[in-house]
Amino acid sequence: xxxxxxxxxxxxxxxxxxxxxxxxxxxxxxxxxxxxxxxxxxxxxxxxxxxxxxxxxxxxxxxxxxxxxxxxxxxxxxxxxxxxxxxxxxxxxxxxxxxxxxxxxxxxxxxxxxxxxxxxxxxxxxxxxxxxxxxxxxxxxxxxxxxxxxxxxxxxxxxxxxxxxxxxxxxxxxxxxxxxxxxxxxxxxxxxxxxxxxxxxxxxxxxxxxxxxxxxxxxxxxxxxxxxxxxxxxxxxxxxxxxxxxxxxxxxxxxxxxxxxxxxxxxxxxxxxxxxxxxxxxxxxxxxxxxxxxxxxxxxxxxxxxxxxxxxxxxxxxxxxxxxxxxxxxxxxxxxxxxxxxxxxxxxxxxxxxxxxxxxxxxxxxxxxxxxxxxxxxxxxxxxxxxxxxxxxxxxxxxxxxxxxxxxxxxxxxxxxxxxxxxxxxxxxxxxxxxxxxxxxxxxxxxxxxxxxxxxxxxxxxxxxxxxxxxx
Amino acid sequence: xxxxxxxxxxxxxxxxxxxxxxxxxxxxxxxxxxxxxxxxxxxxxxxxxxxxxxxxxxxxxxxxxxxxxxxxxxxxxxxxxxxxxxxxxxxxxxxxxxxxxxxxxxxxxxxxxxxxxxxxxxxxxxxxxxxxxxxxxxxxxxxxxxxxxxxxxxxxxxxxxxxxxxxxxxxxxxxxxxxxxxxxxxxxxxxxxxxxxxxxxxxxxxxxxxxxxxxxxxxxxxxxxxxxxxxxxxxxxxxxxxxxxxxxxxxxxxxxxxxxxxxxxxxxxxxxxxxxxxxxxxxxxxxxxxxxxxxxxxxxxxxxxxxxxxxxxxxxxxxxxxxxxxxxxxxxxxxxxxxxxxxxxxxxxxxxxxxxxxxxxxxxxxxxxxxxxxxxxxxxxxxxxxxxxxxxxx
Numbered sequence: 064x065x066x067x068x069x070x071x072x073x074x075x076x077x078x079x080x081x082x083x084x085x086x087x088x089x090x091x092x093x094x095x096x097x098x099x100x101x102x103x104x105x106x107x108x109x110x111x112x113x114x115x116x117x118x119x120x121x122x123x124x125x126x127x128x129x130x131x132x133x134x135x136x137x138x139x140x141x142x143x144x145x146x147x148x149x150x151x152x153x154x155x156x157x158x159x160x161x162x163x164x165x166x167x168x169x170x171x172x173x174x175x176x177x178x179x180x181x182x183x184x185x186x187x188x189x190x191x192x193x194x195x196x197x198x199x200x201x202x203x204x205x206x207x208x209x210x211x212x213x214x215x216x217x218x219x220x221x222x223x224x225x226x227x228x229x230x231x232x233x234x235x236x237x238x239x240x241x242x243x244x245x246x247x248x249x250x251x252x253x254x255x256x257x258x259x260x261x262x263x264x265x266x267x268x269x270x271x272x273x274x275x276x277x278x279x280x281x282x283x284x285x286x287x288x289x290x291x292x293x294x295x296x297x298x299x300x301x302x303x304x305x306x307x308x309x310x311x312x313x314x315x316x317x318x319x320x321x322x323x324x325x326x327x328x329x330x331x332x333x334x335x336x337x338x339x340x341x342x343x344x345x346x347x348x349x350x351x352x353x354x355x356x357x358x359x360x361x362x363x364x365x366x367x368x369x370x371x372x373x374x375x376x377x378x379x380x381x382x383x384x385x386x387x388x389x390x391x392x393x394x395x396x397x398x399x400x401x402x403x404x405x406x407x408x409x410x411x412x413x414x415x416x417x418x419x420x421x422x423x424x425x426x427x428x429x430x431x432x433x434x435x436x437x438x439x440x441x442x443x444x445x446x447x448x449x450x451x452x453x454x455x456x457x458x459x460x461x462x463x464x465x466x467x468x469x470x471x472x473x474x475x476x477x478x479x480x481x482x483x484x485x486x487x488x489x490x491x492x493x494x495x496x497x498x499x500x501x502x503x504x505x506x507x508x509x510x511x512x513x514x515x516x517x518x519x520x521x522x523x524x525x526x527x528x529x530x531x532x533x534x535x
Numbered sequence: 536x537x538x539x540x541x542x543x544x545x546x547x548x549x550x551x552x553x554x555x556x557x558x559x560x561x562x563x564x565x566x567x568x569x570x571x572x573x574x575x576x577x578x579x580x581x582x583x584x585x586x587x588x589x590x591x592x593x594x595x596x597x598x599x600x601x602x603x604x605x606x607x608x609x610x611x612x613x614x615x616x617x618x619x620x621x622x623x624x625x626x627x628x629x630x631x632x633x634x635x636x637x638x639x640x641x642x643x644x645x646x647x648x649x650x651x652x653x654x655x656x657x658x659x660x661x662x663x664x665x666x667x668x669x670x671x672x673x674x675x676x677x678x679x680x681x682x683x684x685x686x687x688x689x690x691x692x693x694x695x696x697x698x699x700x701x702x703x704x705x706x707x708x709x710x711x712x713x714x715x716x717x718x719x720x721x722x723x724x725x726x727x728x729x730x731x732x733x734x735x736x737x738x739x740x741x742x743x744x745x746x747x748x749x750x751x752x753x754x755x756x757x758x759x760x761x762x763x764x765x766x767x768x769x770x771x772x773x774x775x776x777x778x779x780x781x782x783x784x785x786x787x788x789x790x791x792x793x794x795x796x797x798x799x800x801x802x803x804x805x806x807x808x809x810x811x812x813x814x815x816x817x818x819x820x821x822x823x824x825x826x827x828x829x830x831x832x833x834x835x836x837x838x839x840x841x842x843x844x845x846x847x848x849x850x851x852x853x854x855x856x857x858x859x860x861x862x863x864x865x866x867x868x869x870x871x872x873x874x875x876x877x878x879x880x881x882x883x884x885x886x887x888x889x890x891x892x893x894x895x896x897x898x899x900x901x902x903x904x905x906x907x908x909x910x911x912x913x914x915x916x917x918x919x920x921x922x923x924x925x926x927x928x929x
Contacts, residue, residue, distance in 0.1 A: 402651045403652050406666075406670060407664075412665060412666050413667075435782075437785065443785075444786070465791050466680065467676050467678075467679030467682075467738075468679070468733070469676035469734070469736075470734055471675065473671065478735075479671045479676060481676045481677070483680060483784055483791070485787050489787070490785075490787075491784070491787045493784040495670070495671050507687075517667045517671075518670060520666060525666055525667050526667075527668070
């Protein structure tokens, strides 16, 4: 039987305090903070992080399918899963699919993965859910929405969590939506949509599943239910008869926010980090209906403890200094026009060098053994021609050899930190540095590589690897 | 292989004022520099048999043929980023040594200030353009990598490091303030330099030269013919040029604290000129100081002082006008200005005038200059193109 064999998650390093949003716009605050994607992050880059986190110590060549779930894929036309596969350096013989348009897309993708494995058409399906929804400034959603990603590896060997049963409902109910040209998520009067959408549907799906298996609320160690806000979530779990103190997984609203399609999966990863063999978990995802799963934790869960997951990403954080920086991150104002020429893009170059640019691969000379990047025809060290093996550099850590902080570069947030980092195992990587506190950068500082968006030159999302201080 | 030491002479030079010359276009600059050189050599354009022009960007020899109304003679455009002008002189010298021509023009110019922003065009780089590898890179950002590493390697605190660099810029401004053709003719204090806004940490505003408009020209012939034009001609004693493979930023053996291409080019030039102790033998040097750190590391790589010791020599005043080896008496790129394709010949222009005893503003005139070195460098740490020209009295 198919089950969960690994998990991973990603939370961007920046947090925006809700009182800072209230400072900008007035009004009260629920307190707490939300996770905000850096300016060079989107649902895809966060997805790559969660995927790599989930595949920690797992041979990436064994993955045979990748499903990507998001309501904010970077392209309206152009699959994201295929780019994510390249970023995570997965093999070419891979079934990829995007699940989109619903905050339930993550659970839908998990369902499809379970079905594929149970049907025998796949062995290891990586499901990545990630969202980076843009709330309208000064809206109710602005303080609730957060950014994040989670990943589950679904397979039928070395299963850590069995899926014992599931139940699904669909609903045409419209509660949160974006039309073709809507920039921000829209909604209707909250008392109506929360009562007849979230509450009613989730109660139905949970009761349906419990009746199906003749189970009662006390049969579960933990209930993990997507939450659009704390009050509705609390009311829901109480109505369902769960004990708020002992049974209910924290919906991460005070620390991360409502992460849309990634929300339910991030909560599940947080629950699995604490779970013990034998635990029974009820996992419920809501959106355009609902999916409910009964999960049984097995001994293999103990082998997955070394992931950064939710817990470690939660503690590794930097406060956004103010709301204005957030405006810059999300490009929410009309800025002074740039007089310098716009940066140019080239699909041709990106295609030719896709192994290096997207998969973060360099090469090792067969003659002299030196690892080098970017890939060359002639060895930088011994001038041997065309005798190289590719090596993945994106999972290497390194040390800053030197750096600079440019206050005039054409980047969204200054300073643009340039670093030269010597990688463990050989190779030197020159790149921009992200997720950094300019006050704390120094020669000798440990760094790691992260997949980021460089710019949108040429009308395409140009992704590449940057250095960042080692997280956690 | 034969040395061309003393085989080629410079018999006339011209240089425009450098700066933000809003009212002049490239043609004006080219005409001004060329005609000053022609008058200096007392020749006419029709006597010029071939020309080399150094400038950045995608232009042809027509860029000078048009304004000068050259009549179908060979014109070659050369480029090596900021080391363009040195190559223009070298190419002209080699053609003369080969006796392909008897009288030639080498010219370098740049019209930088029609863009509407300071600094270089983002695509003007010594590096192959790339949509993601080169994104966000600027000249100050890349040079600052060397400053950070230099401080770390030699244990200079940020304060000590910045102060040492500031002394370089204070000297450049002090020299340039008295040079009539220089752009920034203003003294600056150590505190002003230290407290200036950061451009690319650790480099502040006064650690960076500004790019400017300007043009410079040289009329050259074989030394045996030079007497026909003037008595106080100068000869080329040596030159060297070195283009590195350029992978320092991604190859672990590059230390960011020496300029390998400068060392290689200097070796060639010193050998040709027969120089063993540059600090003792040279009377002056014009060094490519696009940034204060560029000059600091260049004086080490040129062998003016041991590696890691520039601070001691700078503190001792070795490179001031009164010092043992005046460096950038012109004001350097920092104060004189930096039109990319012109700077290498402009450095030669300063030495040429000093040798002739014709330094503009007599307070700048050194006594008895016999031998000077012009160091012209393009690219950025880890990826340089360096051209060195040593000229001397006949």
